[in-house]
Amino acid sequence: MTILLLVNVILPAFAREVTLYWEPSPSPDVIGYKVYYQQGAPKLPLSGTEADQGTSPIDVENSLMVSISGLDESVVYYFSVTAYDSSYNESTFSNIVSTTWMPPLLSPQKESLVVPWNVAFQWDAGPYEHYLNYTLYYGTDKDMVINAGVTPYRPGSSSNIHWPAVTNSQLILIALIVMLTLLSTTGPRGWRAAYPRRIAVAGLFFVSLVACGGGGSDSSGDVAYFSSTTLMSVATGNSTSYQTDDLQSGTTYYWKVNAQSTTEPGTVYHSETYSFTTQ
Structure with missing residues (x-):
């Protein structure tokens, strides 16, 4: 008996319980399915032993879906499905699907x-x-x-x-430096001409303050x-x-x-x- 199965895998967000599902076999004499699994490498036949549902293969009878639990989350698992008829003749393996590894x-x-x-x-x-x-x-x-x-x-x-932390006292000091700089009367052309220079001075004070520690x-x-x-x-x-x-x-x-x-x-x-x- 030959059969083509397309197996899909559903992986939960945070647990190593894997759900597999597949389309039914088009062969009229198929009465059940077996799920093969194995960790480490996709080498057929898959022969895992650690699942709560039993060793590979797991006979799921005529179900088209199975949830397999108890798997080690630190490794990658591979899965494949076969179909069997009333005489227990088994099909070839389906495509192989795998889990995604998660750092334990x-x-x-x-x-x-x-x-x-x-x-x-x-x-x-x-x-x-x-x-x-x-x-x-x-x-x-x-x-x-x-x-x-x-x-x-x-x-x-x-x-x-x-970003360095700044204490309340340092914030007050910064504010005083800026205020005094802006209110000072520097430059013959008045406040507007001196404004960029004052801002630069205040900025240099702030940079110096942060460089010296700034509380961070x-x-x-x-x-x-x-x-x-x-x-x-x-x-x-x-x-x-x-x-x-x-x-x-x-x-x-x-x-x-x-x-x-x-x-x-x-x-x-x-x-x-x-x-x-x-x-």
Whole structure:
């Protein structure tokens, strides 16, 4: 018996449960279907063992859809379907479909409590056939973390911008400098002629103030500060861990990892988004 099946796969956003569906066989003597699966490589026959529904192949009888759960989220799985008749003659394999790998997050664990200093973010590396660079995102705004690396949240092309914080006393000092500069009587042609010069002087004072500290903290390495606590990103290269000491106590943070393929430009794998609360 020969048959042509076109198998499709539905992948949920954040779980390794895979739903497969296919068109019915045009052969009138077909009474059921078998689903084959395997991790690692699309080499027939697929012979996986770890699914909750049993080892490969899974007999789904006359159903045209199956959800397979219990799969390891750290690897890629491959699937194919065959049809069989009342004499249990089996068809050739359908097309092969596969899951999309997601970076598994290891620590901090989902909805865990952690000490806010020296938090170590850790995630699992990609399958051997992937060559990946990782970007860690973490912060207090859940939506911004989920969409990080997908939707741009700030203008500008630089990824290493850190706007310095300015204290109230420094703001007052800046205002006084600007006011005194504008009110001074410099230049023989009056206020209008001296105005650009005064603004330049005030600007230089402000730049000097920021350069001397400005109340902000230094940014170093590959850390990109989108705001003080809302969203931060760290490019870690091929490293699967990062340690930070900039978290506040009594705060809920969200984090995820994007993995950028170095062999397939534009291909990005997104992890789940985990939350944890500092004590």
